[in-house]
Amino acid sequence: MNAPTTFDGGMIGRPTPRIDGRLKVTGTACYPSDFPLEDTAYAYLVTSAIARGRIKAIHLEEAQQVEGVLDILTYENTKGKVRKVRAFSGGGYTSTTIMPMDSPKVWHDGQIVAVVVAETYEAAREAAHKVHVEYDERKPKPGFDKRRPQPRQISNPLSSSDPQTGDAETAFQHADVKVEAYYTTPTQHHNPIELFTTTCTWSGDQLTIYEPSQFVHGLKNGVAKQLNMNPEKVRVISPFVGGAFGSKAALTPRTAFVALAAKRLNRPVKLVPTRSQSFDVSTYRAETQHLVKLGADRNGRLTSLHHEGWEVSSRPDNYKVAGTETTSLLYACPNIYTKVHIVHADRNTPGFMRSPAEVPYVYALESAMDELATALGMDPVELRRINDTMVNPIDQKPYSSRALMACYDRAAEAFGWSKRNPEPGSMHDGDWLIGWGCATACYPTNVAPAQARVTLAPNGRARVQTAGHDIGTGAYTAIALTAADRLGVPLENVNVELGDSSLPPAPVAGGSNATASICNAVAMACDEIRERLAQGAVHADGQLAGADPGDLRLSQGKLVAPDGKSEPLKEAIMRLGFGPVEAHAKYTPEIASAPVKLMGHKLIEGGISAMTSGSSVKDHVQYAFGAEFVEVRIHKRTREIRVPRIVGAFAAGRIVSPTTARSQLLGGLIWGVASALHEATEIDERVARYVNDDLAEYLIPVCADIKDVEVIFVPEEDHQVNALGIKGLGELGNVGTNAAVANAVYHATGRRIRDLPIRIEDLL
Amino acid sequence: MDTFSPLKAAPLSRRAGTRDTIEVVLNVNGRNHRLAVDPRVTLLDALREHLGLTGSKKGCDQGQCGACTIHVDGRRVLSCLTLVAMVEGKAVTTIEGLAPEEGGLHPMQQAFLDHDAFQCGYCTPGQIMSAVACVREGLATTDDDIREYMSGNLCRCAAYPNIVEAIKQARAEMEEQP
Ligand code: FES
Ligand code: FES
Numbered sequence: 001m002n003a004p005t006t007f008d009g010g011m012i013g014r015p016t017p018r019i020d021g022r023l024k025v026t027g028t029a030c031y032p033s034d035f036p037l038e039d040t041a042y043a044y045l046v047t048s049a050i051a052r053g054r055i056k057a058i059h060l061e062e063a064q065q066v067e068g069v070l071d072i073l074t075y076e077n078t079k080g081k082v083r084k085v086r087a088f089s090g091g092g093y094t095s096t097t098i099m100p101m102d103s104p105k106v107w108h109d110g111q112i113v114a115v116v117v118a119e120t121y122e123a124a125r126e127a128a129h130k131v132h133v134e135y136d137e138r139k140p141k142p143g144f145d146k147r148r149p150q151p152r153q154i155s156n157p158l159s160s161s162d163p164q165t166g167d168a169e170t171a172f173q174h175a176d177v178k179v180e181a182y183y184t185t186p187t188q189h190h191n192p193i194e195l196f197t198t199t200c201t202w203s204g205d206q207l208t209i210y211e212p213s214q215f216v217h218g219l220k221n222g223v224a225k226q227l228n229m230n231p232e233k234v235r236v237i238s239p240f241v242g243g244a245f246g247s248k249a250a251l252t253p254r255t256a257f258v259a260l261a262a263k264r265l266n267r268p269v270k271l272v273p274t275r276s277q278s279f280d281v282s283t284y285r286a287e288t289q290h291l292v293k294l295g296a297d298r299n300g301r302l303t304s305l306h307h308e309g310w311e312v313s314s315r316p317d318n319y320k321v322a323g324t325e326t327t328s329l330l331y332a333c334p335n336i337y338t339k340v341h342i343v344h345a346d347r348n349t350p351g352f353m354r355s356p357a358e359v360p361y362v363y364a365l366e367s368a369m370d371e372l373a374t375a376l377g378m379d380p381v382e383l384r385r386i387n388d389t390m391v392n393p394i395d396q397k398p399y400s401s402r403a404l405m406a407c408y409d410r411a412a413e414a415f416g417w418s419k420r421n422p423e424p425g426s427m428h429d430g431d432w433l434i435g436w437g438c439a440t441a442c443y444p445t446n447v448a449p450a451q452a453r454v455t456l457a458p459n460g461r462a463r464v465q466t467a468g469h470d471i472g473t474g475a476y477t478a479i480a481l482t483a484a485d486r487l488g489v490p491l492e493n494v495n496v497e498l499g500d501s502s503l504p505p506a507p508v509a510g511g512s513n514a515t516a517s518i519c520n521a522v523a524m525a526c527d528e529i530r531e532r533l534a535q536g537a538v539h540a541d542g543q544l545a546g547a548d549p550g551d552l553r554l555s556q557g558k559l560v561a562p563d564g565k566s567e568p569l570k571e572a573i574m575r576l577g578f579g580p581v582e583a584h585a586k587y588t589p590e591i592a593s594a595p596v597k598l599m600g601h602k603l604i605e606g607g608i609s610a611m612t613s614g615s616s617v618k619d620h621v622q623y624a625f626g627a628e629f630v631e632v633r634i635h636k637r638t639r640e641i642r643v644p645r646i647v648g649a650f651a652a653g654r655i656v657s658p659t660t661a662r663s664q665l666l667g668g669l670i671w672g673v674a675s676a677l678h679e680a681t682e683i684d685e686r687v688a689r690y691v692n693d694d695l696a697e698y699l700i701p702v703c704a705d706i707k708d709v710e711v712i713f714v715p716e717e718d719h720q721v722n723a724l725g726i727k728g729l730g731e732l733g734n735v736g737t738n739a740a741v742a743n744a745v746y747h748a749t750g751r752r753i754r755d756l757p758i759r760i761e762d763l764l
Numbered sequence: 765m766d767t768f769s770p771l772k773a774a775p776l777s778r779r780a781g782t783r784d785t786i787e788v789v790l791n792v793n794g795r796n797h798r799l800a801v802d803p804r805v806t807l808l809d810a811l812r813e814h815l816g817l818t819g820s821k822k823g824c825d826q827g828q829c830g831a832c833t834i835h836v837d838g839r840r841v842l843s844c845l846t847l848v849a850m851v852e853g854k855a856v857t858t859i860e861g862l863a864p865e866e867g868g869l870h871p872m873q874q875a876f877l878d879h880d881a882f883q884c885g886y887c888t889p890g891q892i893m894s895a896v897a898c899v900r901e902g903l904a905t906t907d908d909d910i911r912e913y914m915s916g917n918l919c920r921c922a923a924y925p926n927i928v929e930a931i932k933q934a935r936a937e938m939e940e941q942p
Binding site: 017018020021022023024025026027028029030031033034036040120121122123190191192193194195240241242243244245272274275471472473474659660662663664666667670671674694695696700701702703704705706707708709 | 820824828831859873874876877883884908912919924925928
């Protein structure tokens with residue numbers, strides 16, 4: 001059997017409290033740094049004080065004098081101990097190809113230069129501050145050049161093609177109505193509240209790593225490669241993750257050093273980096289610049305779209321998010337030109353942050369669309385309707401489903417958009433200017449090979465095992481609902497085990513693929529169990545003798561035929577032997593390419609996700625959509641900006657777990673507001689160093705920043721995306737929100753702010 | 765809740781190999797624990813690393829996120845900004861000791877569960893401890909007040925709208941049965 005059947009037991013789509021919620025509200029959910037290990041030693045990082053240059057000397061004498069210090073790792077004793085491994089974004093494992101402590105070279109500020117290990121955290125910290133490093137410093141390049149546009153260079157030989165069609169330049173010249181503008185988005189850091197902790201312990205040649213991870217199989221295999229070990233000797237444990245948002249997907253340099261330290265001391269070593277260090281220990285969302293040129297006829301039909309993007313990366317890596325994949329297929333347009341450039345700087349390698357490509361690129365396009373609507377004197381919703389498309393304009397491949405305008409209509413109605421006076425600055429409430437704005441949200445429906453083992457016991461209890469991850473997404477609950485649905489047992493009978501690399505491999509919890517990939521695997525395993533029970537039942541002389549096994553389904557603790565005849569689960573299971581019945585399923589996405597169909601499970605077993613992107617399916621494109629409406633209030637005198645109201649309507653295929661899905665979208669919308677108004681990592685240009693590297697100075701919304709947020713689900717059925725019809729939505733909510741806010745700020749004030757975040761000082 | 769009594773103290777837990785230690789008796793969730801620790805140990809690290817009470821979380825270690833919020837004599841305290849020596853003789857309550865009975869839930873815990881007032885759950889123990897104190901202190905009267913007084917607890921997953929709803933539900937129950 002290749003794909004799950006489509007029987008429904010009524011559990012998929014049922015609102016329910018999180019099944020892991022009780023652990024979370026009682027403080028008993030075990031995050032990786034919560035595991036108690038006997039005789040733990042504590043590690044503390046020493047990080048680089050320069051962004052470019054070399055270490056001339058490291059003086060350890062004073063640090064070694066601190067009582068309780070056990071060991072200090074520097075390049076002098078770790079050189080050559082960690083092997084170079086390919087980067088995640090290039091089909092490997094690591095967040096960067098920069099190898100700290102492999103040589104005296106310094107590539108970026110905050111790079112790890114020493115690891116101090118001591119009996120206590122306090123001693124390790126004291127000693128770390130007594131490590132004195134002498135540098136040979138060179139002047140660093142902090143990021144983009146001052147000029148606009150940035151140099152037009154394409155330095156990625158593996159560059160995915162820049163989508164293009166027709167002749168955008170000529171069409172732009174002849175367009176009736178045009179807009180042309182630069183937009184920028186700042187550096188941002190994920191800042192999950194849980195720090196980037198790592199604890200390693202060895203038992204003989206077996207290494208166990210406790211580390212919050214979005215991809216335990218990737219971490220396991222990556223570390224094994226780095227340390228030249230058999231992957232079977234490495235186990236990663238991460239049952240709960242305290243927020244990730246992309247920052248815990250790829251293997252960062254710290255892990256191997258903690259493993260080395262634990263090996264040298266032959267005892268567990270625990271690292272809890274500081275918040276400030278966390279700005280360099282993992283990755284970040286790089287700053288971007290965009291040139292968008294739109295041309296349209298007088299009726300608002302797009303005739304030309306030009307989207308050129310620039311992104312910052314480190315010196316050695318060509319990391320880029322290249323969101324023109326998405327902005328080139330959002331609207332009907334005969335002439336499209338896109339290009340993405342990388343600007344190298346003396347910085348750490350950037351990485352995925354929630355909706356990596358879409359947050360900056362859709363921001364630019366959706367801002368430009370609003371400017372075009374203004375130039376045309378047209379309602380921005382109508383502009384989207386006129387340019388709505390059911391095919392990718394680049395290659396005419398159809399969308400598997402696209403409910404964008406249904407989302408607009410539902411959200412506009414809930415928001416009261418028809419009461420908007422389009423004139424900027426025309427709406428007030430006392431001392432407050434009111435602005436209403438909207439934008440499109442979209443995210444590709446990605447799917448990857450995944451495996452799951454399901455066990456059903458005669459007493460009706462089920463166990464689901466898969467090395468997926470619940471990073472707050474509700475994965476435990478969605479998976480349990482799927483199993484309860486397919487096995488016909490109550491939700492509380494289902495036990496789900498995740499976040500352990502000794503379980504059957506599952507892909508990275510990233511790219512919003514996890515629910516689709518894993519739930520399809522779980523459903524397959526359940527179907528196999530059903531099939532085996534049915535075969536047993538029809539061939540025995542019980543109630544169901546002679547029935548068609550394909551007709552039998554599991555429901556309410558029974559195996560049931562369409563005519564109502566049934567047999568208790570216990571009987572059906574016991575017939576097959578003594579004890580529980582077990583199935584291990586390997587789900588391969590229906591949309592996967594031939595090589596992935598052939599090799600996908602080999603890859604995932606080796607810690608590579610083999611994800612098929614919704615924009616690169618062979619015969620169609622698959623995306624989830626949404627429409628977001630925002631009200632901003634801007635104080636007439638102080639220019640304080642508030643966001644009292646957000647409405648988002650989303651169509652994301654089948655919603656497996658509505659309670660947790662709603663929370664995902666709520667959180668996403670608030671992330672979108674943060675992207676528009678709060679978040680920016682400031683860089684001291686002289687030294688290429690982050691300045692606001694803590695939670696007081698790096699702004700994220702607090703409770704008082706957020707008022708009414710409404711999430712509407714627009715029903716959608718799409719069985720082309722995958723058998724269960726699931727589109728991911730973890731990253732959908734915070735796409736376009738930043739543009740909706742900026743568009744609302746324009747409506748309130750008549751000021752078009754194109755550089756995020758928008759702050760009071762921009763409106764004075 | 766038990767009152768402080770050194771007589772009930774558990775055996776001494778000592779971590780060797782560091783410089784001068786201080787001896788402290790910590791009353792946590794009604795139980796006494798004797799510790800010999802580096803005087804620089806924070807209450808948060810004492811709970812997590814020495815007593816195995818890992819419900820209180822470290823998100824910043826510098827008083828900026830609220831994940832480490834606990835109660836000391838019923839008042840909200842950031843345990844990362846409190847040295848363990850400062851709470852000797854005081855009653856410390858952590859998320860593990862919040863429920864009125866073993867295996868049960870405090871109305872605030874139940875309300876967070878009912879309203880899905882979290883995602884990753886990492887800020888949640890701190891949110892709940894703050895929320896309980898907010899209600900007890902009579903600060904959770906209006907929605908705006910809840911938002912204001914809960915703003916010292918960051919939630920990166922941004923469960924804020926659900927947190928406000930949860931606190932309103934628990935407030936009603938807590939006011940009924942003080
Ligand atoms: S850990 Fe104490 S406030 Fe953040
Ligand atoms: S639930 Fe994740 S930080 Fe609050």
